[in-house]
Amino acid sequence: MDLNYVIAMLLFVLGLYCLLLKRNLIKLIIGLTVLTDGIHLFLISLGYRSGGTAAIVSGEMFSDLPGFAARAVDPIPQALVLTSIVINICILALALSLAVYAYRHYGTLDPSKLRRLKE
Amino acid sequence: MAGMTVIVRTIARLLFPFTLLFGIYIVLHGHLTPGGGFPGGVIIAASVVMLLLAYGIKRAETKVSFLQAEVLESIGGLAIVVLGLLGLLLGVAFLQNEFPLGGLGQLFSAGNLPLLYLGVGIKVAAGIILIFYAMLFAFRGEEK
Amino acid sequence: MIPHAPILAILLPLFAAFLTPVVGILSRRRDIKRAREWFAIAAVLVELLVVASMLPTVWGGQVLVYKLGGWQPPWGINLAIDGLNLLVALIVAGIGALVMIYSFVYMERDTGLDQYYTLYLLILAGMMGVALTGDIFNLYVFFEIMCISSYALVAFRRKWQSIEASIKYMIVSSLGTSFILLGIALLYGLAGSLNIADLAQKLGQVSPSAVIVPLALFVTGFGIKIAMVPLHMWMPDAYQAAPSAVAALFSGATATVGIYAMVRVVYILFGAFAIGTMLATLGLLTMVLGALMALAQRDLKRLLAYSGISQIGYILLGIGLGTVLGIQGGLFHLFNNAIYKTMLFMIAGAIVYRVGTSDMDQLGGLWKNMPVTGTLFAVGALAISGVPPFNGFASKWTIYVAGIEAGQPVFTIIALITSALTLAYFLKALNSIFLGQRPKHLSDVKETPLPMLFPIMLLAVLCVVFGVLPQLGIDLVRPAQEAVMNSSGYISEVLRGV
Numbered sequence: 001m002d003l004n005y006v007i008a009m010l011l012f013v014l015g016l017y018c019l020l021l022k023r024n025l026i027k028l029i030i031g032l033t034v035l036t037d038g039i040h041l042f043l044i045s046l047g048y049r050s051g052g053t054a055a056i057v058s059g060e061m062f063s064d065l066p067g068f069a070a071r072a073v074d075p076i077p078q079a080l081v082l083t084s085i086v087i088n089i090c091i092l093a094l095a096l097s098l099a100v101y102a103y104r105h106y107g108t109l110d111p112s113k114l115r116r117l118k119e
Numbered sequence: 120m121a122g123m124t125v126i127v128r129t130i131a132r133l134l135f136p137f138t139l140l141f142g143i144y145i146v147l148h149g150h151l152t153p154g155g156g157f158p159g160g161v162i163i164a165a166s167v168v169m170l171l172l173a174y175g176i177k178r179a180e181t182k183v184s185f186l187q188a189e190v191l192e193s194i195g196g197l198a199i200v201v202l203g204l205l206g207l208l209l210g211v212a213f214l215q216n217e218f219p220l221g222g223l224g225q226l227f228s229a230g231n232l233p234l235l236y237l238g239v240g241i242k243v244a245a246g247i248i249l250i251f252y253a254m255l256f257a258f259r260g261e262e263k
Numbered sequence: 264m265i266p267h268a269p270i271l272a273i274l275l276p277l278f279a280a281f282l283t284p285v286v287g288i289l290s291r292r293r294d295i296k297r298a299r300e301w302f303a304i305a306a307v308l309v310e311l312l313v314v315a316s317m318l319p320t321v322w323g324g325q326v327l328v329y330k331l332g333g334w335q336p337p338w339g340i341n342l343a344i345d346g347l348n349l350l351v352a353l354i355v356a357g358i359g360a361l362v363m364i365y366s367f368v369y370m371e372r373d374t375g376l377d378q379y380y381t382l383y384l385l386i387l388a389g390m391m392g393v394a395l396t397g398d399i400f401n402l403y404v405f406f407e408i409m410c411i412s413s414y415a416l417v418a419f420r421r422k423w424q425s426i427e428a429s430i431k432y433m434i435v436s437s438l439g440t441s442f443i444l445l446g447i448a449l450l451y452g453l454a455g456s457l458n459i460a461d462l463a464q465k466l467g468q469v470s471p472s473a474v475i476v477p478l479a480l481f482v483t484g485f486g487i488k489i490a491m492v493p494l495h496m497w498m499p500d501a502y503q504a505a506p507s508a509v510a511a512l513f514s515g516a517t518a519t520v521g522i523y524a525m526v527r528v529v530y531i532l533f534g535a536f537a538i539g540t541m542l543a544t545l546g547l548l549t550m551v552l553g554a555l556m557a558l559a560q561r562d563l564k565r566l567l568a569y570s571g572i573s574q575i576g577y578i579l580l581g582i583g584l585g586t587v588l589g590i591q592g593g594l595f596h597l598f599n600n601a602i603y604k605t606m607l608f609m610i611a612g613a614i615v616y617r618v619g620t621s622d623m624d625q626l627g628g629l630w631k632n633m634p635v636t637g638t639l640f641a642v643g644a645l646a647i648s649g650v651p652p653f654n655g656f657a658s659k660w661t662i663y664v665a666g667i668e669a670g671q672p673v674f675t676i677i678a679l680i681t682s683a684l685t686l687a688y689f690l691k692a693l694n695s696i697f698l699g700q701r702p703k704h705l706s707d708v709k710e711t712p713l714p715m716l717f718p719i720m721l722l723a724v725l726c727v728v729f730g731v732l733p734q735l736g737i738d739l740v741r742p743a744q745e746a747v748m749n750s751s752g753y754i755s756e757v758l759r760g761v
């Protein structure tokens with residue numbers, strides 16, 4: 001479905017815009033998250049097969065495995081996206097901890113003001 | 120960090136066992152239904168964090184302390200590596216599936232997949248609780 | 264070869280990283296001093312042994328293929344080790360061990376050391392994973408493990424400067440790795456496989472215009488990590504703010520792994536020897552810009568960071584030339600860069616440990632207090648500037664000859680001028696720190712402690728050895744160079760029997 005790809009790239013561009021032009025640390029982090037979500041949407045849409053079923057085998061499908069494999073959507077991009085989401089949780093946690101630390105001790109969340117304050 | 124109002128605390132206390140059970144269900148059925156270690160671990164952590172937010176950090180620390188979360192996380196990670204190394208001990212490749220495979224659709228099947236997911240679930244749950252504790256310590260002014 | 268050595272090389276630091284918090288807690292309960300430091304040093308030494316045990320097999324010409332879980336490639340993840348992988352793994356394991364011995368004393372005044380050793384072992388596991396794997400998504404996952412641990416290590420001292428540098432580094436580098444993920448997604452859509460050897464085979468049948476976007480995304484993503492101009496903005500701040508041991512590890516091992524990933528993807532996966540000229544030009548730009556910025560620095564660690572950017576430019580120049588001599592020179596320079604850059608950062612750390620600052624305006628006349636450190640700094644400065652008889656001269660000479668041989672004498676001339684500039688700013692640094700008038704408050708600075716001095720001396724000895732016997736260095740990198748130019752051999756070895 002082409003609409004998926006268009007929206008994925010739209011999310012990517014929106015995230016990039018946030019990352020480059022916003023002046024608040026939390027907004028930068030949100031921009032990064034939106035950017036990676038766009039890539040995840042792109043990756044999942046790659047595995048779509050029109051008219052396909054979910055890639056989970058239940059009892060009655062066991063008798064016709066090749067037919068099932070021809071009809072199911074591709075499960076590999078789903079596994080890739082799951083791993084990538086977990087990696088992004090780690091980056092998000094680290095970035096938010098640093099932002100909390102910066103705000104608590106230096107009172108500002110503006111990255112341009114964070115430049116050499118104590119120098 | 121102080122707790123919240125009576126309504127929030129009551130609902131959190133009522134929802135906690137159901138959310139915990141749901142998370143454990145998703146972790147255990149990882150080889151049969153969508154989900155598995157990662158989302159299941161996050162739901163288990165969410166149930167504990169819900170209590171943490173509702174009751175304040177002092178009471179939450181009596182239930183799951185920082186030390187316990189650290190040790191649990193290490194145990195989860197070590198469980199995954201040790202399960203993989205079992206394959207090495209038996210002389211075949213790392214992470215090879217040598218456990219009994221069982222029938223299709225049963226709970227005790229698919230070799231070492233449920234055990235791996237259990238390790239992943241424990242690690243993810245402990246890890247996210249640890250992240251919350253670490254961030255809250257920054258609010259309290261301590262450095263951990 | 265130790266059985267299952269490839270997977271053990273990745274698992275050992277990972278296992279040790281998971282055990283370190285437990286060891287730390289136990290050592291505090293039972294009051295055993297420094298248990299986790301000894302544990303970490305034991306782990307990295309065993310790691311070095313495991314990597315070294317793979318040397319005879321791979322240098323005999325065989326490609327070690329290890330299938331995880333017993334699944335055949337291309338359906339399963341496999342580790343594939345040829346000459347190029349092994350060179351990088353050797354560099355990473357060696358530098359990791361030496362910097363660990365160095366941080367035994369250097370980090371003892373810091374708090375939160377549990378987390379430091381865990382992060383150190385995690386970043387080592389990540390680097391080993393990138394160096395040894397044969398699957399592109401596995402490479403991305405280990406690359407991310409390496410990057411996330413490095414963000415945390417840069418912010419380790421929790422001072423103002425470290426937090427700002429880490430935030431800047433994190434945002435730029437996350438953007439880079441998300442580009443890599445998009446490149447992997449596009450490749451999967453084009454070819455339907457994630458195995459490097461399989462992709463290399465299948466991409467041969469796809470039209471060239473379809474692979475331009477993934478190639479550009481990969482070059483940008485890895486270029487951000489190795490601080491190729493114009494993507495180098497994060498590097499000086501990050502290297503200045505990180506503890507010196509961490510900066511030594513980054514410049515020696517992380518940059519090496521980044522260059523390895525770029526070579527593996529561009530040359531073997533895409534087979535794109537044609538963009539070598541663009542890489543060489545970017546390398547030239549990086550080299551010149553790094554040297555020019557380094558001339559203006561007043562802080563030792565920032566100077567070393569810009570000088571590191573300049574050396575990466577040399578490596579890219581050599582590899583981008585694409586000829587046998589060029590790739591040999593580039594890889595030999597990669598090896599030498601790891602040796603002397605790590606050594607120079609460790610010396611900077613020793614100065615900070617004893618004096619408390621790395622600002623060259625406040626230092627001076629330290630030769631009387633730290634004669635051994637001063638001599639070693641002189642050795643490192645001469646090696647990095649390409650003065651005979653040190654190893655920098657051997658690898659730079661190879662790159663100069665390669666430039667003339669490939670019909671691009673302009674590259675050689677610019678490289679020669681940059682070497683002269685390198686010598687200039689290093690002599691200026693040597694003069695500022697060790698010679699000249701000694702300020703009053705530095706009169707009772709002591710010599711560097713022995714455990715910190717030992718790795719530096721070892722690296723200095725290696726500098727001399729590879730300078731006096733350059734043929735040894737060329738023989739060391741020849742398996743790697745043959746692996747780069749022989750991608751069809753790699754593909755057939757990995758996919759054999761499928």
